Amino acid sequence: MTDDKALAAPKAQQPQRKPQARSLERRRAILDATRKLLETNTVSEISLYQVAEKAEIPPSSVYHFFPKVDALLNTLVKEVFAEFDTILDQPLKVENIGHWSDIMRQIQARYIDYYQQHQYARDLILGQHIVSAIHHADYLHDEQLGCRIRHFHEQFYQLPPLPEEYNIFAIALQIADKVYSISHQEFGNITDTMAQEGINACLAYLRQYLPENMCLQNN
Structure with a gap:
């Protein structure tokens, strides 16, 4: 009887995943939102919650990229x-x-x-x-x-x-x-x-x- 395991092709090594496009887009959105906020606010007035609101993403996402x-x-x-x-x-x-x-x-x-x-x-x-x-x-x-x-x-x-x-x-x-x-x-x-x-x-x-x-x- 043929050994099914012997016939199974070896699994190809999975290539290392690149950063997901969604993550890159969110990071870019955070930075762009900060630039816009600095058009009307000083550096000392900026908060991560403001950035999240401006970027229209959850605050947890901002903290993930920038604690x-x-x-x-x-x-x-x-x-x-x-x-x-x-x-x-x-x-x-x-x-x-x-x-x-x-x-x-x-x-x-x-x-x-x-x-x-x-x-x-x-x-x-x-x-x-x-x-x-x-x-x-x-x-x-x-x-x-x-x-x-x-x-x-x-x-x-x-x-x-x-x-x-x-x-x-x-x-x-x-x-x-x-x-x-x-x-x-x-x-x-x-x-x-x-x-x-x-x-x-x-x-x-x-x-x-x-x-x-x-x-x-x-x-």
Whole structure:
């Protein structure tokens, strides 16, 4: 008599399941709802119950993905940083660079435009009630951006010896952000006047290290 077990085909190993589309959609809905809430509420006013109501999903689902508000905000900040990186990925308009300061002017103009269009980003990065973890993450990300901005300058100009213990381009970004923060808190956005003041402030700092006339790189 034939052994049925011997004839049974071995079970194929089941592939590891990917995250379900429903879960990804809910996570995205939570983050999008938080962005919308930050259009009318400050960071300190946001609660997970508000987010659940805005996203039209059960509060338990929000807690499943983000047990605390801070975890939700930190994830949203990472998305803002990714958008900052994308902005910096855009090529510079070489034809508009006649002086080293034009590089920072172009970069700052992009970030100002982004901030002006996204209130949730202003409140997360420039707001008065910034979570300490977000503030630290912003500082670390500025360091990364500063390294990239230095590389942009090095592509065009022969830079003089610069301090090794800190990144002057990262500090310049932080100086500009401080001015934008004042504008956001006073006027609810970055006004054109304060945008120019932020650019002026970061360039004034950089001029302490970069001479007005730098030699161009040999191409």
